[in-house]
Amino acid sequence: MRERAIPEATVARLPLYLRALYDLTERGQQTVSSEGLADAAGVNSAKVRKDLSYLGSYGTRGVGYDVEYLIYQIKRELGLTQDWNCAIVGIGNLGRALANYKGFGERGFRVGALFDIDPEKIGERVGELAVEDFDDLERIVKERQVMIGIIATTAQAAQAACDRLVAAGVKSILNFAPTVLQVPDSVSLRKVDLSIELQILSFYEQRKVALDSIRGGKRLTASASRSTRP
């Protein structure tokens, strides 16, 4: 096993590079410079080179990185060259949307079980799966070797769902519920905040509004001076 310390911040940027690289392949681009990848991923190019050097990837001077090979290297590093079995807990609108989300399967995350406690939902088909009873969690997690639990319950139900997943042996939890969860140190926990990207948009929108009002102000001044000096 390779034992290198990749900084956490680098790990968090690898999926961004991967997304940018997939976009490049969709446009038929076969090589990319560190500047090109930096632009596409919203990171500076020195950081791109540094991050990729942890993967043993240095590109070729004057050519850049081979897109397909870099995709392979990042996928290998992130553990995406194998499939991961996931289970979704809480089959409301968000749980259904996640169950049908094509992007998971494309990245190697196979949703293999859907759980709810509501008797009206149990047995209902969502995509290719039937919703199963949350009471059967332990057995199904073991049978299907579920590695990652995705929590899409209400905020109130999330900690109980999380505790049951952990007790069943699930070591990675992705939390979509708008609440802070507690897990033992041996369990990895990530939280998705769907408003993060909106906040980044807000920053740029705010600047546009400010710039527009400055431009508006200038126009007013210009026409005012024109009217006083005909």
Next chain:
Amino acid sequence: MRERAIPEATVARLPLYLRALYDLTERGQQTVSSEGLADAAGVNSAKVRKDLSYLGSYGTRGVGYDVEYLIYQIKRELGLTQDWNCAIVGIGNLGRALANYKGFGERGFRVGALFDIDPEKIGERVGELAVEDFDDLERIVKERQVMIGIIATTAQAAQAACDRLVAAGVKSILNFAPTVLQVPDSVSLRKVDLSIELQILSFYEQRKVALDSIRGGKRLTASASRSTRP
């Protein structure tokens, strides 16, 4: 108007600090060191100090940053001290989940309109709103001063939805559809990939699996050597 150049990467980290700071307030913590904030946000502490210096925030030696005041400064910087009107286009499972997502309102993003082209959905209530006809987009965007368009359509329908939003004057687009969209330079576009956090989990899960197999191997070796040297 303040004219400072905040790096794009810093802008992208501000929402992560904000999320971490809200978590700290929920636990009743009133001050935080750059190291504490770095840990909570998954960034290194030198970067935290540098990022926050762009906001004119330097903390107090031996005390750290005042959590409430730092929340205010980041919100002001991100333009979150005002409300932004958003419209969601595409009211499938994801659109419904987003329409009901409490996290948007808490961060100042007010969903003021829901659009679909499906006559069966138009008029249906989702949360506090009724779904409206996508054909009325231009009028409603102007009447309600929609600033941000959230696309939750299928991949196939996303570019057309985006073009109509841009034509109606919307300058910021958040894309949840699993496809690459084209917008004019004057429009800000961000894409949400719901599998990003799963990929980060995968990295850590993979390492755990590898470590477990090493430990398993060591145990085997240890018991083997024990059995050969009784």
